[in-house]
Amino acid sequence: MAVMLVILPSICLITSIFYGIRNGFDFWYILIVAIMFTPTLFIFYDSSAWVYIIGYAIVALIGVLIGLPFRKR
Template sequence: MDKIKKMLPYLLVCIVAFYGLPLLGKDTGSFMTILLIAIPLICFISSVFYGVKNGFNFIFSLIVGILFIPTIFIYYNSSAWGYTIAYAIVSLAGNLIGEFFIRRRN
């Protein structure tokens, strides 16, 4: 339970990106920019900070991917399923880089 509490601030950043940024979309082009640039960048940065603060945690990246799933039904269509895996991988990469910074610092 303590690990989940440590994840919450970083997951909330991802949740705001997943559920808030699509509200800014006006057309297909803006939605694609949000899906391909804004959300992955926010997930990556959040994951790096999580990794620096707490080390590597595979579950964090898995949760990031799972949190995106409801947005497929709310904002997008079935073609967005691949982004679930993509965001989990982006989060995993950020988490690993964050842990790398910890090891390098020590």
Template sequence: MKKLRNQFPFLLIIVLAFYGLPFIDRESGMLILLILFPLVCFLVALVYGLKHSFNLVYSILVMALFIPTIFIFYNETASFYIGAYGLISIIGNLLGNLIRKIINRSTEV
């Protein structure tokens, strides 16, 4: 339960991006799908990994949060992005965790 509580602020940012950005700019759907969402997923997962270490559940929740947007804003061809954003968040989370371990190792010396 504590891990889920730690994930909440990060998932809130993801929700705001997934559901807020398409409302702000409805004309730039491909820009949002190809550049902004991956950037947000990566950066938020990186910070999560830095603060709380790696957690696969976080990336699964990112994927689950994107699913309703397919039916709200896009069409079924956007289903591909579920896995893409999950993979991007896994990479960001792993990288953040790696940086965290390197920083912790250097401060122990």
């Protein structure tokens, strides 16, 4: 449970920050994060984990927004 609530969102946040620094804001990145999490629901989790798709998309959005000010022009 700690993996899904702490470790994976932390990894998502860190990679999103680096993505924001390198590429700036990109809506497609946030959408792809949500889409790529979807197959794990059927493999590892049950149907109650659907809400995490939105959660990971929000974490990715926050990470990209944190990385934006550090972007080189």
